Amino acid sequence: MISGGMLILFILLSLWSSDAVGDVVNTLFVYASDIFGAYWQLLLIGNFFIGLFLAFSKYGKVKLGNQDQPKYSYFKWVSMILVTLLASGGVFWAASEPMYHYMTNPPLFGGGDFQNINAAFAQSFMHWGFLAWAILGTLAVIVMMYVHYSKGFPLKPRGLLYPIFGEKIYHKSAVGTAADVFAIFATVAGTLGPLGFLGLQIAYGMSHLFGVPNTLTVSILVIIGLVLVAAISAATGVDRGIVTLSRYNVGFTIFLAVLVLIIGPTAFIIDAFVGGTGVHLQNFFTMSLFRGDEGWLSSWTIFFWGWFLGYAPMLIVFISRISRGRTIRELVIAVSIVAPIINNFWFSIVGGTGVFFENKHPGSVSDSLNEGGMPAAVMAITDQLPLSVWFGVGFLLVSIIFVATTADTMAYTVAATITGNDHPKRWLRVFWALIFGGTSAAILTIGEDSVASIQNSIVITAVPVSILLLPTLWCAPRIARTMALEQGLIWQRELLKKVDK
Structure with missing residues (x-):
């Protein structure tokens, strides 16, 4: 009721004065960035390295979830993990972000064009x-499970505070309620933004490829169609709908990636991946902890x-x-290493193809990106390839499924x-899928700026969420040790020491 009420109030305020809401969101975003930016950088890098330490220590063999064997195959499991973050940037950010950094040098690597x-x-x-994926499901997942x-x-989400507060975090706890509310609100804000945004993108792609009018009505119809698919998937549950959709999603994405890799600039793509990875690893700490140029940061x-x-809390x-x-x-390893490497190779394929053609024919992609935004960049890239219409349709389908x-x-x-x-009622799952779609469609009627405001608002809600995740940095190792003792994976004398204490 609280999180839903906050969401409805936000929507009503946007309907009443979208400009005022946008101004407030932007102001709070600046404050959040200035005050908590450095803390977030330290939090993510700490989370990543503590996770690696646990993975390759004697606690790495600890089994999670009171179950001896996993329910899903490795491919199905990793597929479901991959679609969590790739859905947000799988096509449009992959096409545009390398191009943005190619056109305008990030401040860490010097000023001016390069x-x-x-x-x-x-x-x-x-x-x-690595850092982005690790925060979505390593230390906090150990605590939660x-x-x-x-x-x-x-x-x-309040379960992440159990090691600190104990059982009372679940019994009429104001702190626990606040943790759940902010987690839900952050998730809703983060989901509505991409839904509305990608509805606009897909409508643009349909207009570019098939001449469908790029209107508000078409964008809303696209969102309704997407949400009906999501509702059906949610209704069938994790074991059928979500795992099936994720598997086909990743399978089709791999197929499309292989085609682009073969038909497109193969050598350039591989060089971009290897060279980019080398620069990233060589400057890992410098890039992760960079504090210059506040505006760019x-x-x-x-x-x-x-x-x-x-x-993070909902993905956890x-x-x-x-x-x-x-x-x-x-x-x-799956969340912090395998998923990021796959993600980065996908960025190399999509973004590398765009940078190759831009480098060869200046303006072939950047002009479209500057004039029409990210969806225009994707279509401009596919226009450079053989069978451009088919590749355009392929990227459109990947976006829809994501x-x-x-x-x-x-x-x-x-x-x-x-x-x-972990087995919520079917009607509740379908209800939330429909709410996401209905609210996103309603927001589109306000204007595209409101979609951007709602997407930015997740950064504001990240402030309390980041505080919620902080204790996992020291609670996860303690819990890993406790489970290792329970599972007989560390020496008995350590158990005796624990009993003496």
């Missing part, structure tokens, strides 16, 4: 790579960190649900958070 392709991809890899599956408490790195932090709930039977090592998987996953996790268990 032709340093490796630096452009390194910056994109940093934003969508222990609290839910070992201790038997509800599957709610707020628009890029801090914006992304806030966005991913806001998404979802990844906890699908990771039973996996070890800590498997979890950390949006549908985002909506059904978020509908499931919000329903799970409200009910406190």
